[in-house]
Each structure stands twice: as C-alpha cells, then as structure tokens.
Amino acid sequence: MTEPAFQDQYPDDVSHCFGCGRLNDHGHQLKSRWDGDETVAWFRPEPYHTATPGFVYGGLIASLVDCHGTATAAAASHRAEGRPMGPDETLRFVTASLHVDFLRPTPLGGPLQVRGQVETLTARKAVVAVSVIADGTVCARGRVVAVRMPETMGATAGPAARIMEDAGS
Numbered sequence: 001m002t003e004p005a006f007q008d009q010y011p012d013d014v015s016h017c018f019g020c021g022r023l024n025d026h027g028h029q030l031k032s033r034w035d036g037d038e039t040v041a042w043f044r045p046e047p048y049h050t051a052t053p054g055f056v057y058g059g060l061i062a063s064l065v066d067c068h069g070t071a072t073a074a075a076a077s078h079r080a081e082g083r084p085m086g087p088d089e090t091l092r093f094v095t096a097s098l099h100v101d102f103l104r105p106t107p108l109g110g111p112l113q114v115r116g117q118v119e120t121l122t123a124r125k126a127v128v129a130v131s132v133i134a135d136g137t138v139c140a141r142g143r144v145v146a147v148r149m150p151e152t153m154g155a156t157a158g159p160a161a162r163i164m165e166d167a168g169s
C-alpha cells in the first residue's frame with residue numbers, strides 16, 4: 001500500500017497552501033513521500049503552465065521546489081525525532097529562503113520528478129536541496145531554507161480563517 005503523502009498528514013489549519021494544500025481545490029496539491037533517504041514527488045504540468053510554447057513556466061517549478069522542500073523538512077524532522085506524522089503532531093515548516101537555478105528549459109507534456117535531499121537539519125531549521133527532473137534530465141536545482149512555522153501563521157481563527165471561508169475552501 002502506498003504511504004500517505006507528507007502533505008496529506010498536515011493538520012487542516014495548514015492544508016490550504018496553493019502549492020501543496022489538500023484542502024485547496026485551486027492549488028497544485030503536490031504530494032511528497034520518502035524514497036529511501038531522499039524524498040520524491042511527481043507533478044504533471046498542464047498546458048496552461050506554459051513559459052514559451054512547449055516549456056514549463058519557471059514560477060511553477062519554483063513552487064514545486066518550495067513545497068517539496070518544506071514538506072521534506074517536516075518529514076525529516078519527524079523522522080529525526082522518531083515521531084510519526086499525523087494531523088495532531090505535524091512539525092510545521094515554512095520557507096525562509098528559496099533559491100532556484102534553471103539549468104535548461106523544462107519540457108511540457110510529461111511528468112516532472114521532484115527529488116529532495118536534506119543537507120542540514122536542526123530542531124528549528126532544515127536546508128533541503130531539490131532537483132526537478134524531466135525524462136531523466138535535471139532541468140532545475142533548488143535550495144530551500146525551511147524554518148519551524150511561527151504560531152502566528154497557523155491561525156485557525158480570525159482573519160486567516162475568514163479569508164479561507166470566503167474563498168469557499
């Protein structure tokens with residue numbers, strides 16, 4: 001049986017992210033999982049994710065790097081602490097820094113493999129290297145500095161909750 005994706009184990013109050021939130025019907029809903037000591041996600045860009053005809057928009061690629069990086073940070077933190085991921089226990093990480101190098105044009109039409117490798121991990125911070133691969137060729141490399149989410153970003157009440165309600169999510 002396939003393991004549930006990291007993002008599917010986030011609590012509801014942090015599951016509206018445009019890149020990976022399972023509760024965001026308009027988002028990418030990226031799904032990241034362990035593959036040995038690395039992490040992997042697959043994403044198939046749609047024709048409207050175009051940069052120039054036939055090639056993937058760089059902002060989408062940055063989004064995949066971002067959400068795979070932060071999800072990898074959360075999963076690695078759980079693994080290091082010996083705590084399974086789950087809706088009540090998820091250690092939450094947000095992006096402090098996102099760097100992407102676009103090495104070559106990324107072809108549109110097939111699935112992209114997104115691979116993550118934890119470079120450093122402390123209780124409060126993870127640095128994750130991410131590759132975006134099309135048909136066996138690395139098209140972009142990124143690095144995410146992910147930091148434990150401040151309490152103010154996970155609000156279940158107040159303005160944040162009202163915005164999501166208004167959006168119908």
Ligand SMILES: CCCCCCCC(=O)SCCNC(=O)CCNC(=O)[C@H](O)C(C)(C)COP(=O)(O)OP(=O)(O)OC[C@H]1O[C@@H](n2cnc3c(N)ncnc32)[C@H](O)[C@@H]1OP(=O)(O)O
Pocket residue numbers: 010014017019020066067070092093094095096097122124125145147148149150
């Ligand atoms: C939870 C699931 C949701 C999915 C997430 C999806 C990804 C996202 O898009 S998140 C949205 C975008 N990100 C944000 O809005 C975050 C906004 N920024 C913040 O809230 C804060 O600046 C935050 C939390 C990142 C860092 O807080 P801050 O108090 O500055 O942390 P601080 O204690 O100084 O630094 C912690 C560590 O991070 C490092 N760090 C902080 N900012 C940066 C940076 N920009 N670049 C590199 N390193 C940094 C520090 O050097 C420090 O490292 P060390 O522990 O080795 O000394």
